Amino acid sequence: MPVLPTIAIVGRPNVGKSTLFNRLVGKKLALVDDRPGVTRDRREGEATLLGLDFRIVDTAGFEDEDPQTLPGRMRAQTQAAVSDADAALFLFDARVGVTPLDEEMGRWLRNGDTPVILAGNKAEGKAGESGLLDAFKLGFGEAIPLSAEHGEGLVDLFEAIRPIVDDFDPGEVEDEEGTDGPLKLAIVGRPNAGKSTLVNQMLGEDRMITGPEAGITRDSIAIDWEWFGKPVRLIDTAGLRRKAKVEDKLERLSAADTQRAIDFAEVVVLLLDATRGLEAQDLRIASQVIEEGRALIVAVSKWDVAENAPSLFQGIRGALDDGLAQVKGLPLITVSGVTGRGVDQLIQAAFATREAWSARVGTGELNRWFERALEANPPPAPGGKRIKLRYLTQARTRPPTFVLFGTRVDQLPESYRRYLVNGIRRELGFGAVPVRLNLRAPKNPFGG
Structure with missing residues (x-):
């Protein structure tokens, strides 16, 4: 997995941080709702913007609350996310303009070492023009006009993020080849x-x-x-x-x-x-x-x-x-x-x-066990007609799935299926993982 630069989206509640996060990662990972304060923990994802690859972090809305309260603990998570990031994307609501809480966030970000990109969201049409002009007093220069919901302003956002990505030094990356993945x-x-x-x-x-x-x-x-x-x-x-x-x-x-x-x-x-x-x-x-x-x-x-x-x-x-x-x-x-x-x-x-x-059992080993299982407990004969079980094969893993072939298998009682599944789990090393057993009968050439 490549090491990517990290950008944290920060802002007060309900300015559209999660909507922008979802647009940048290309899927609806973060919960979005009209009410403020939906996001509480940091959520991370891999973002792509016009060919730029980076890691994006969605954070909780910044609120001025006591550190012992839930909003206060959420604020501490946001501060930690900015501290760990290579840049902070400071989002405000361009239609509302700069609020006192936005100004407080601006002072906090200016006192830190993390580079800041300022963007005014919900700026579609002309509704956000005055808010974007008002944003100069935050001290981060001209704000990028954005509409996370409609995908407007992404080219300007690309130009602002590109220097962060270009200057990023991933350091030494360990070779993960040969692992089974996380x-x-x-x-x-x-x-x-x-x-x-x-x-x-x-x-x-x-x-x-x-x-x-x-x-x-x-x-x-x-x-x-x-x-x-x-x-x-x-x-x-x-x-x-x-x-x-x-x-x-x-x-x-x-x-x-x-x-x-x-x-x-x-x-x-x-x-x-x-x-x-x-x-x-x-x-x-x-x-x-x-x-x-x-x-x-x-x-x-x-x-x-x-x-x-x-x-x-x-x-x-x-x-x-x-x-x-x-x-x-x-x-x-x-x-x-x-x-x-x-x-x-x-x-x-x-x-x-x-x-x-994830384990797979060879067909030979599987059918040797199957023969022993049939010998120890033959299948029943409902109505006096014998159920003929022919062979067993493992169709897939994750979860282990087996296919049992035989005649009249639709008559096989559930208790006998459980006997076979429990035997597979107990004697073939599958432990307590779920095991699936599907039944298949050969097609009758004279049927119909």
């Missing part, structure tokens, strides 16, 4: 289960906003990271509640974003709250992950404050095996986002699970 690891769970705290512990920095309020994370945030030299792409997601309780449009968008994160992931960590145990919603989320064919690990967070820990662990283990019988024996790991307990064990299990999820 482990795509999504952290999911109910609101306030400790997902962002765990991600911050993994990264060793306060990368995600955390706090006692439930539902702080709204977007699915992907972060590149390394664990003992192995690349990992961490995805922190919004908390998932029961659909019946989700009435707000923004929460529905967040839930859909989490679903896309599950689709994108290779391994999904379902994070439970040790203070609440395993709830029905946790099992629903787990079933959703398994149905999508993703490899699943269950982690119990806040283990440093768990009461009656041995009994709690055994209770969760039993409930998982009963509620998710199709993948009995899921890895169950206890972690603490505060102390770091269990983090290395969790990542180690994630790499091992991805390996099983």
Whole structure:
């Protein structure tokens, strides 16, 4: 993966930062809504603008609030993003003009070392002319007129960004050839289960906003990271509640974003709250992950404050095996986002699970096992007519998918399919990853 210069989009709430971010990355990655304050954490993506490639960061709206409040913690994330960036793209609303909060942001940016590009958004037509003239008092020269929604002004933005890209020195880039690519690891769970705290512990920095309020994370945030030299792409997601309780449009968008994160992931960590145990919603989320064919690990967070820990662990283990019988024996790991307990064990299990999820068994080995399985437990003969199972082959990996050929396979009971799937998982090294078994009967030449 090439190293690219980073540009952070900053501005007060609702000036169109996420709309511009989505246009530059070429897809709707960031949630967009008419209300201010939708974006809370930093979201990163690879942008292309008229042939220029760079990394773009969408940040939370800059607000003048106490650092201990949620808006204050969001502001700290924005400040960190600018500090890490090669340039800041300072966006204001050209139709509204320069506000006192814009002026405060300007003073803060002028006191820093990060180069600043000033742009007035929503400048389509003549509505933004006075606002663009007013922007000279911010001290960054002439503002670029933009319309992120309609794609206007991108040539001028290209001219402003090009020197940043041309002057960028990537330094030494390690050769990643021969690796299997980064482990795509999504952290999911109910609101306030400790997902962002765990991600911050993994990264060793306060990368995600955390706090006692439930539902702080709204977007699915992907972060590149390394664990003992192995690349990992961490995805922190919004908390998932029961659909019946989700009435707000923004929460529905967040839930859909989490679903896309599950689709994108290779391994999904379902994070439970040790203070609440395993709830029905946790099992629903787990079933959703398994149905999508993703490899699943269950982690119990806040283990440093768990009461009656041995009994709690055994209770969760039993409930998982009963509620998710199709993948009995899921890895169950206890972690603490505060102390770091269990983090290395969790990542180690994630790499091992991805390996099983990506494994392929040779046809010879597979059918030798298949013959032993048929001999130990022959298929039934419904109505006195024997079901003839001929051979088994692995059609694909990620998730492991097998095709069983035979006659009258449509009569094969579900219990016998489960017998075969459990045997494949247990005896051929697939562990607790989801395994799919499709049935195929040879076409009857005399049919019809």
